[in-house]
Amino acid sequence: xxxxxxxxxxxxxxxxxxxxxxxxxxxxxxxxxxxxxxxxxxxxxxxxxxxxxxxxxxxxxxxxxxxxxxxxxxxxxxxxxxxxxxxxxxxxxxxxxxxxxxxxxxxxxxxxxxxxxxxxxxxxxxxxxxxxxxxxxxxxxxxxxxxxxxxxxxxxxxxxxxxxxxxxxxxxxxxxxxxxxxxxxxxxxxxxxxxxxxxxxxxxxxxxxxxxxxxxxxxxxx
Numbered sequence: 001x002x003x004x005x006x007x008x009x010x011x012x013x014x015x016x017x018x019x020x021x022x023x024x025x026x027x028x029x030x031x032x033x034x035x036x037x038x039x040x041x042x043x044x045x046x047x048x049x050x051x052x053x054x055x056x057x058x059x060x061x062x063x064x065x066x067x068x069x070x071x072x073x074x075x076x077x078x079x080x081x082x083x084x085x086x087x088x089x090x091x092x093x094x095x096x097x098x099x100x101x102x103x104x105x106x107x108x109x110x111x112x113x114x115x116x117x118x119x120x121x122x123x124x125x126x127x128x129x130x131x132x133x134x135x136x137x138x139x140x141x142x143x144x145x146x147x148x149x150x151x152x153x154x155x156x157x158x159x160x161x162x163x164x165x166x167x168x169x170x171x172x173x174x175x176x177x178x179x180x181x182x183x184x185x186x187x188x189x190x191x192x193x194x195x196x197x198x199x200x201x202x203x204x205x206x207x208x209x210x211x212x213x214x215x216x217x218x219x220x221x222x
Contacts, residue, residue, distance in 0.1 A: 001021040001022075002019070002020045002021055003020065003021055003022045003023070003024065003041065004016075004020050004022070004023045004024070005023075005024045005026055005037055005041075006023065006024070006025050006026060007026050007027065007028060007029065007033070008027065008028075009027070009028065010053060011053050011054065011055045011056065012055065013056070013057075013058065013059065013091075014055070014091060017091070024037065024040060024041065024047075025049075025051070043100060046099050046100045046101065046133055046134065046135040046136070047097070047098065047099055047100070048097065048099055048135060048136035048137065048138065048162070049097050050095050050096065050097040050138045050140075050205075050206070051092055051093070051094060051095060051096045051097060051206075052094070053079060053094065054079045054080045054083055054090045054092070054093060054094045054207075055090060055091045055092035055093075056083070056088075056090055056091060057088075057089065057090065057091045061083060061086075061088050061090075062082070063075075063078075063082060076151075076153075077153065079094060080093060080094035080095075080207045080208075081153040081154070081155075081156070084153065084154035084155060084207070085153070085154060089208075090208065093206045093207045093208035093209070094157075094206065094207040094208075095138070095140050095157070095160075095205065095206035095207045096205075096206040096207075096208075096209075097138070097205075097206075099131075099135045099136075099137070100131070100133055100135065101129055101130075101131025101132065101133050101134070101135040101167070102129075102130045102131040103127055103128065103129060103130060103131075103135075103137045103165070103205065104127070104128045104130050105125055105126070105127055105139070105203060105204055105205070105211045105212050106125070106126045106128065106212070107124075107125065107126040107172075108123070108124070108125050108201070108203060108212040108213070108214050109123070109124045109125075110122075110123050110201055110214045110215070110216050112216070113216055113217065114216065114217045114218070114219055115179055115216060115217070115218055115219070116179065116218070116219055117179050117180070117194040117196070117218055117219070117220075117221055118179060118180065119178075119179050119218075120176055120177065120178050120179065121176070121177045121179070121201075121216050122174060122175070122176060123141060123159075123174070123175040123176075123177060123201055123203070123214075124172050124173065124174050124175070125139060125172070125173050125175075125203045125212055126170055126171070126172050126173070127139055127163060127165065127170065127171055127173055128165070128168075128169070128170040129165035129166060129167055129168060129169050129170075130168075131167060132167055133167060134164065134165065134166045134167060135164070135165060136162055136163065136164050136165075137162070137163055137165060137205065138160055138161070138162045138205070139160060139161050139163065139173045139175075139203060139204075139205070140157060140159075140160045140203065140204060140205065140206065140207070140210075141157070141158055141159040141160065141175045141177070141201065141202070141203050142155040142156060142157055142158065142201075142202045142203075142207065142210060143155065143156055143158045143177065143182060143199050143200065143201060143202075144156075144199065144200035144202070145182075145195070145197065145199060145200075146197060146198045146199065146200055146215070147197045147198060148195055148197060149195065150184055152184065155200070155202060155207065157207070158175075158177055158181060158182075159175040159176065159177060161173050161174075161175065175203075177201070179194050179218050180192070180194060182194055182195075182199060182218070194218055195218065196217075196218050196219055196220040196221070197217070197218065198215050198216070198217045199215060199216055199217070199218065200213065200214075200215050201213065201214045201215060201216065
């Protein structure tokens with residue numbers, strides 16, 4: 001079996017992925033990196049990291065970039081937002097990460113169903129360790145903007161939580177979503193605007209693996 005250990009600062013193309021058994025992204029692990037990598041590879045440590053970037057399948061999946069230009073303009077959509085917008089499947093999605101155990105998500109609850117533009121929504125989900133060893137999971141909550149009158153991302157990461165679970169253990173993970181954090185900048189009005197629309201809520205282990213879904217609404221300003 002061949003395992004590839006990568007050290008670097010960002011996403012990489014992996015045309016050789018199908019020829020290896022596993023890939024470990026070590027980033028820049030420092031002077032104790034060799035020991036840390038060995039502990040993960042030999043099972044002394046159960047890995048629980050999640051990708052802070054999206055790994056694309058090809059360069060053509062990303063926006064064009066002229067590295068010889070003295071100035072570059074970017075739009076709002078980058079990373080997982082860019083691939084979501086174009087409905088492009090990544091090689092490894094934002095938030096992805098494997099462990100030596102498995103987790104199951106269930107029982108999403110959202111309260112209240114409607115909140116004021118200054119309010120807060122409590123979201124809970126149950127996570128169960130369905131594998132043979134103890135491990136950490138990073139549960140992620142994404143919000144979408146159903147019916148928005150402006151061009152917004154398909155989903156935005158709004159909260160996450162790391163939890164430790166023994167084999168067979170189930171825990172309820174709480175998230176708080178503040179309505180003001182859903183605002184966008186209205187240049188014409190010169191103000192942040194929280195739209196009175198329905199917002200989708202998705203919870204899961206990565207930006208492309210979201211088994212739980214629900215919604216809440218923000219009421220108009222009074």
